[in-house]
Amino acid sequence: MNIVDERRLMALNERPYGPGPVLYWMHREHRVNDNWGLLRARELAVDRDVPLAVAYGLAPDYLEAGLRQYAFLLAGLREVEHGLEAIGIPFFLLLGDPAEVIPDLARYLAVGAIITDFDPLRIKRGWLKRIAAEVQIAVEEVDSRNIVPCRAVSEKKEWAARTFRPKIHRLLPEFLTAIPTLKPQTVPWNLDWPANDWSQAMDSLKVSSDVGRLSGPRSGELAAGALLAEFTAERLSGYAVGRNDPNGGATSRLSAHLHFGMLSAQRVALVVIQADAPQEDKDAFLEQLVVRRELAENFCLHEPAYDSAESFPDWARRTLDAHQGDPRPYLYSRDELEQACTHDPLWNAAQREMLATGYMHGYLRMYWAKKILEWSKSPEEAMAVAVRLNDRWELDGRDPNGYAGLAWAIGGVHDRPWPERSVFGTVRSMSFRGARSKFDVQAYIQAFAVLPAPKMTKSFQRQGS
Ligand SMILES: Cc1cc2nc3c(=O)[nH]c(=O)nc-3n(C[C@H](O)[C@H](O)[C@H](O)COP(=O)(O)OP(=O)(O)OC[C@H]3O[C@@H](n4cnc5c(N)ncnc54)[C@H](O)[C@@H]3O)c2cc1C
Structure with a gap:
């Protein structure tokens, strides 16, 4: 076999x-x-x-x-x-x-x-x-990448987590199996090949130096394994309740290692299932790691315009169009947003967290993207700016999770209509007051108000395609 x-x-x-x-x-x-x-x-x-x-x-x-x-x-x-x-x-x-x-x-x-x-x-x-x-x-x-292979779980773009979840759960027992160890090479190479030149590799890059290096997190499989062990021992218990508090530190912070493929999601799931933690915390974590993450892969595989407003569902496009003429309380340029120069201290703190650390807490990613919609001339512009900033500054950016998350926040992808509001129409909105009722907003603002944002020498230019 x-x-x-x-x-x-x-x-x-x-x-x-x-x-x-x-x-x-x-x-x-x-x-x-x-x-x-x-x-x-x-x-x-x-x-x-x-x-x-x-x-x-x-x-x-x-x-x-x-x-x-x-x-x-x-x-x-x-x-x-x-x-x-x-x-x-x-x-x-x-x-x-x-x-x-x-x-x-x-x-x-x-x-x-x-x-x-x-x-x-x-x-x-x-x-x-x-x-x-x-x-x-x-x-x-x-x-x-996927525990249940993306092409096996569904042949079409799924409407929402509720349509996708049963398909994943039906196939999980077949795919969430032990993973064999890679054994040594059996037929040796007889090849004279120069050693890899890692400093030349760095020199070969044609990327903006504005997005400078980070002092953490540590890269690689070993560091990813250590982070997973630390999460399951210290933070998995309490994840279900604590994961929405940006000050609480309850989440795994595994997204960069998962994005760069330094850690297998299947391994993470196997470790979490075996961990000594309450079932509700394991279930809440596996919902994110398996259902939400693999739904994002499904979205990008079946939606060619995954990183633009063209990917928004019809109901969301209609309601956003109907509210196109609504007065915007504030309008910010891409540079003002990038440099965290808005009137909203919570948004600025979230932006600074991303600039300084290459990471933003999941709750604030939602708030951050929805405010970009509120402060942009159009949903098209909001999506383009949010994709660009997310891809440029997040360590885990340029990932299906990011494109699906942004399309969810700005264009109602995988979501449903909510009560009607200005600018958003029936796309779900989020407010500063709502955030304040959920966590200690002032503590978060203080934590990231003082972090130095990397200096930006010039307006950025798009690299690659
Ligand atoms: C506007 C917006 C932008 C986002 N951009 C990115 C991005 O660029 N890259 C990225 O990896 N994730 C993105 N996400 C998804 C999610 O916010 C992050 O994966 C998560 O916050 C990373 O932190 P963590 O590893 O501590 O998460 P944990 O809560 O510990 O979750 C564990 C893992 O599950 C997956 N996961 C968690 N939440 C989601 C979700 N909502 N959708 C899909 N997968 C999820 C991630 O792989 C994550 O590492 C975005 C979400 C939104 C709403």
């Missing part, structure tokens, strides 16, 4: 396996352990009695990512290199457009198959399509 469930796999072209080695092209799941793509690649290599290699193509720019995100990524990849070296699997770091450097490497090594990661985002679908068309060998995608 195959190690990897066939429902995780999809052939990206109709070419046959060639006789050469197997190449695992890592572009989303940046880890050695609990990685179904890597397990599948090794299984294929063993079956065909050929060696396995892993390659990473470092794009010089990627959406809005800056130095903070690239530094986090590269630190994690160095750990991957060491982890693979320990079991005899070479790791090739290539610099340049992955859609060019990966086929070049495949030809140079005369590989027989490319196994790679699933990703629903347009930029990645574009890379995968180009590579699958260019090479003369089989290219296969493996979904290691």
